[in-house]
Amino acid sequence: xxxxxxxxxxxxxxxxxxxxxxxxxxISPSTNKSASMTxxxxxxxxxxxxxxxVPRGAEELAAAELAALGISGAQPGxxxxxxxxxxxxxxxxxxxxxxxxxxxxxxxxxxxxxxxxLYAGVHAVPWQELIxxxxxxxxxxxxxxxxxxxxxxxxLKTKDAVVDRIRESxxxxxxxxxxxxxxxxxxxxxxxxxxxSLDSSGDSLDRRGYRLERNEAPLRETLAATVxxxxxxxxxxxxxxxxxxxGTIPVEAALMAAxxxxxxxxxxxxxxxxxxxxxxxxxICADAEVGIRRLPVGLITGYDLDNRALLLAGRxxxxxxxxxxxxxxxxxxxxxxxEGDKGVVILNPPYGKRLGEDDDLRELYCQIGDVMKxxxxxxxxxxxTGNLELAKYIGLKASRRYVLFNGAIECRLLKYxxx
Ligand SMILES: C[S@@+](CC[C@H](N)C(=O)[O-])C[C@H]1O[C@@H](n2cnc3c(N)ncnc32)[C@H](O)[C@@H]1O
Numbered sequence: 001x002x003x004x005x006x007x008x009x010x011x012x013x014x015x016x017x018x019x020x021x022x023x024x025x026x027i028s029p030s031t032n033k034s035a036s037m038t039x040x041x042x043x044x045x046x047x048x049x050x051x052x053x054v055p056r057g058a059e060e061l062a063a064a065e066l067a068a069l070g071i072s073g074a075q076p077g078x079x080x081x082x083x084x085x086x087x088x089x090x091x092x093x094x095x096x097x098x099x100x101x102x103x104x105x106x107x108x109x110x111x112x113x114x115x116x117x118l119y120a121g122v123h124a125v126p127w128q129e130l131i132x133x134x135x136x137x138x139x140x141x142x143x144x145x146x147x148x149x150x151x152x153x154x155x156l157k158t159k160d161a162v163v164d165r166i167r168e169s170x171x172x173x174x175x176x177x178x179x180x181x182x183x184x185x186x187x188x189x190x191x192x193x194x195x196x197s198l199d200s201s202g203d204s205l206d207r208r209g210y211r212l213e214r215n216e217a218p219l220r221e222t223l224a225a226t227v228x229x230x231x232x233x234x235x236x237x238x239x240x241x242x243x244x245x246x247g248t249i250p251v252e253a254a255l256m257a258a259x260x261x262x263x264x265x266x267x268x269x270x271x272x273x274x275x276x277x278x279x280x281x282x283x284i285c286a287d288a289e290v291g292i293r294r295l296p297v298g299l300i301t302g303y304d305l306d307n308r309a310l311l312l313a314g315r316x317x318x319x320x321x322x323x324x325x326x327x328x329x330x331x332x333x334x335x336x337x338x339e340g341d342k343g344v345v346i347l348n349p350p351y352g353k354r355l356g357e358d359d360d361l362r363e364l365y366c367q368i369g370d371v372m373k374x375x376x377x378x379x380x381x382x383x384x385t386g387n388l389e390l391a392k393y394i395g396l397k398a399s400r401r402y403v404l405f406n407g408a409i410e411c412r413l414l415k416y417x418x419x
Pocket of ligand 1: 249
């Protein structure tokens, strides 16, 4: 048998009977409810069981994004969405999901309360069909409510089992490269149930490739995309961000409106896998390119007091391929006067936990309320803040509140109907 016929090729069955390691039931790494439903099947089943990790609060949106890609039946859970798809779906999910930070492909699921169980469960995966001794690997680990409590130890034990299995089969072992591995393995232990996955994204999907430098408090790209999606903005009315900083909200909005895939500027982990289907991938990218449209002048605008942040915003826009399609202005919030009788205004003010102190910010939040009330009639206002005390100073009644997380900081996206 040729070497390539041993390679994991989701969607194709190998000539020899595969080992029984995976599960047919999509399992969220954050739950073990499905443990009793585990049905061992071939890891080369044509269906890939995937899990897209998303910021908390964005799970339903991610399921809707998958449905829009033709991937139905996604199950939103806490911090992610479980779904089944084929290789084309996996590639498209990585390219197109705006809210997800990574897409994992599950290989194995087993009960695990001891180092020996961990080693045996990982060792049972035929790693030699996924990783050659010449390739590099890294192991990421997350643990919750389990007997094994040290993530560094679990990652190390997992790595040992992987490289031992490859050495037994090939005579030599791959090296570890934590910075830029060919294959990133993900171990998730929750309530003594261990899920082993391949990370098909590689670098986090937040890293779109357009942000070259960071300003003081940039919003994560996935969170900015989540905020824009929650506003329901569809590109038919103007969108303005009067405190745009490095422009993450305008850029994510523009990528959406221009139908540019968020991952168009970057590579993905699956491109270094042995089973990478270049032709399929190039077809998916070519299809995406056909749908891109140019945005009309004035559709998306950003404003900020900080010239340095605006400089970064301009560079991000250029790198994102959106030059001339978002316009930025150096302006204080008190001078913000949106044009047109309707639109969406999104503000992400400082909220005292990372920039400035609450005392200094009360006046700013009062100003946000004043400006929205006086100058944004007919528009819909949104404020993303991690400080509910400060939010009271806006002085307007929110018609809706969404709970979101900016890293570990619990935030609210507050909606204001401005009459
Ligand atoms: C939390 S940051 C926004 C970050 C932005 N969403 C990003 O991704 O880079 C808040 C921004 O508000 C700006 N800002 C603070 N006070 C302002 C004011 N009175 N008028 C306009 N902008 C202001 C700051 O310069 C800062 O860039």
